[in-house]
Amino acid sequence: MTMRSQPTARQVRLGSELRKLREAAGKPAKEVAALLGSSSAHMSQIEAGSSAISEERLRRLAAHCACTDQELIDALVAIATDRTRGxxxxxxxxxxxxxxxxxxxxxxxxxxxxxxxxxxxxxxxxxxxxxxxxxxxxxxxxxxxxxxxxxxxxxxxxxxxxxxxxxxxxxxxxxxxxxxxxxxxxxxxxxxxxxxxxxxxxxxxxxxxxxxxxxxxxxxxxxxxxxxxxxxxxxxxxxxxxxxxxxxxxxxxxxxxxxxxxxxxxxxxxxxxxxxxxxxxxx
The missing domain is CATH 3.30.870 (Endonuclease; Chain A)
Incomplete structure (x- = not known):
C-alpha cells in the first residue's frame, strides 16, 4: 500500500493501539508480520500509522493476539476502514x-x-x-x-x-x-x-x-x-x-x-x- 508522508493523529492512534495489542500478547513484530503475509518493516509502518491495514488483516491480528474485546476491535476496524473526508x-x-x-x-x-x-x-x-x-x-x-x-x-x-x-x-x-x-x-x-x-x-x-x-x-x-x-x-x-x-x-x-x-x-x-x-x- 502507498506510504503516508504525514499520517493524521487518528491514523497514528490506530497504529499505536495495534502495537499495544501485539505487545500485550507478547508477540514479536516479525511473527505478526508473517501471519499477515507482510514484512517486519511494513508492520512497523502500520504501527506508526504510515501504512493502512485492511479489516481482514486487523481482525486476524486481533485474533492472533487473543483480543476478545469485540467492541474495541470493531472500533479499531471503523477507524481503519474510514475513507470519508471531513x-x-x-x-x-x-x-x-x-x-x-x-x-x-x-x-x-x-x-x-x-x-x-x-x-x-x-x-x-x-x-x-x-x-x-x-x-x-x-x-x-x-x-x-x-x-x-x-x-x-x-x-x-x-x-x-x-x-x-x-x-x-x-x-x-x-x-x-x-x-x-x-x-x-x-x-x-x-x-x-x-x-x-x-x-x-x-x-x-x-x-x-x-x-x-x-x-x-x-x-x-x-x-x-x-x-x-x-x-x-x-x-x-x-x-x-x-x-x-x-x-x-x-x-x-x-x-x-x-x-x-x-x-x-x-x-x-x-x-x-x-x-x-x-x-x-x-x-
Missing part, C-alpha cells in the same frame, strides 16, 4: 496538520471536557475574539493566514451546534472571561455567546472565581475526548512543541483526576451562569 480536509496545506487533527478528533469524540485558564475555549469563541487571539501571535500573521484560522475555528463549533451535538463540559477561569483580548464590544459579545450556548442546553460551563479557595491549577488547561470505547479516549495538552495528543492510560487517568480536582474548585452550572451574567452587567 470538512477539515479543505484546510490541508493551508493550516498546520495539528489544526486538522484537533477538528477530526472533536468530530469523532463521544463527549468533550475542557479546562481553560487564560482564554475562552476555542469551541465557544466568537469570530472577533478568535481574530484577536490569532492576531496577537508573533510574528504577526498576514491576512491570508489569519482568515483561514478564524474560519476553521468557527467551523469547529459544528460539533456542539449540529443536529446531534456532542456533550461538552468546560471549566473556565474568571480571568479568561474578564480579560479583554480586543475591546468592550468584543468581550460583551463573547460573554453573550457563552450564555446563549448554555441556554440551548447542549453546553455545560463551570466558572472558577478568582477568589475561590482550593485552586492551584494555573497550568491545568486540558481537553479530554471520549472515544467510541474507553480505551480510545484521547487527551490534549499544550506542550513546548505544540499540542500534544495523549493516549497512554496512565496519562489519561491523570487528566481525568485533574478534571475532577478542578471541577471541585468551580461553581455549579447554575451559579456559573449567574456569575457570567454579572460580568456582562459590569462591562
Amino acid at each position: 470538512w477539515w480536509d479543505e484546510y490541508r496545506g493551508v493550516l498546520p496538520q495539528v489544526n486538522l487533527d484537533v477538528a477530526e478528533a472533536e468530530h469523532h469524540a463521544t463527549f468533550l471536557q475542557e479546562v481553560v485558564i487564560t482564554h475562552v475555549p476555542g469551541l465557544l469563541q466568537t469570530p472577533d475574539y478568535a481574530r484577536a487571539v490569532f492576531g496577537y501571535m508573533r510574528p504577526e500573521l498576514p491576512e491570508s493566514e489569519l482568515a483561514p484560522r478564524v474560519e476553521h475555528r468557527m467551523r469547529r463549533r459544528a460539533v456542539i451546534e449540529g443536529d446531534s451535538p456532542t456533550p461538552y463540559e468546560t471549566i473556565v477561569h474568571e480571568f479568561a472571561l474578564r480579560i479583554r483580548v480586543a475591546d468592550r464590544q468584543t468581550s460583551l459579545a463573547q460573554l453573550r455567546l457563552i450564555l446563549d450556548q448554555i441556554e440551548r442546553g447542549h453546553v455545560t460551563v463551570r466558572v472558577i472565581p478568582t477568589d475561590q479557595d482550593g485552586f492551584a491549577g494555573a497550568d491545568a488547561s486540558m481537553v479530554y475526548m471520549g472515544g467510541p470505547v474507553p480505551q480510545l479516549d484521547t487527551g490534549l495538552r499544550d506542550a513546548p512543541i505544540g499540542i500534544m495528543f495523549i493516549d497512554a492510560e496512565a496519562q489519561l487517568k491523570r487528566l481525568r483526576t485533574l478534571f475532577r480536582k478542578v471541577e471541585k474548585a468551580s461553581l455549579d452550572p447554575t451559579a456559573s451562569r449567574d456569575f457570567i451574567h454579572r460580568i456582562t452587567k459590569e462591562l
Whole structure:
C-alpha cells in the first residue's frame, strides 16, 4: 500500500493501539508480520500509522493476539476502514496538520471536557475574539493566514451546534472571561455567546472565581475526548512543541483526576451562569 508522508493523529492512534495489542500478547513484530503475509518493516509502518491495514488483516491480528474485546476491535476496524473526508480536509496545506487533527478528533469524540485558564475555549469563541487571539501571535500573521484560522475555528463549533451535538463540559477561569483580548464590544459579545450556548442546553460551563479557595491549577488547561470505547479516549495538552495528543492510560487517568480536582474548585452550572451574567452587567 502507498506510504503516508504525514499520517493524521487518528491514523497514528490506530497504529499505536495495534502495537499495544501485539505487545500485550507478547508477540514479536516479525511473527505478526508473517501471519499477515507482510514484512517486519511494513508492520512497523502500520504501527506508526504510515501504512493502512485492511479489516481482514486487523481482525486476524486481533485474533492472533487473543483480543476478545469485540467492541474495541470493531472500533479499531471503523477507524481503519474510514475513507470519508471531513470538512477539515479543505484546510490541508493551508493550516498546520495539528489544526486538522484537533477538528477530526472533536468530530469523532463521544463527549468533550475542557479546562481553560487564560482564554475562552476555542469551541465557544466568537469570530472577533478568535481574530484577536490569532492576531496577537508573533510574528504577526498576514491576512491570508489569519482568515483561514478564524474560519476553521468557527467551523469547529459544528460539533456542539449540529443536529446531534456532542456533550461538552468546560471549566473556565474568571480571568479568561474578564480579560479583554480586543475591546468592550468584543468581550460583551463573547460573554453573550457563552450564555446563549448554555441556554440551548447542549453546553455545560463551570466558572472558577478568582477568589475561590482550593485552586492551584494555573497550568491545568486540558481537553479530554471520549472515544467510541474507553480505551480510545484521547487527551490534549499544550506542550513546548505544540499540542500534544495523549493516549497512554496512565496519562489519561491523570487528566481525568485533574478534571475532577478542578471541577471541585468551580461553581455549579447554575451559579456559573449567574456569575457570567454579572460580568456582562459590569462591562
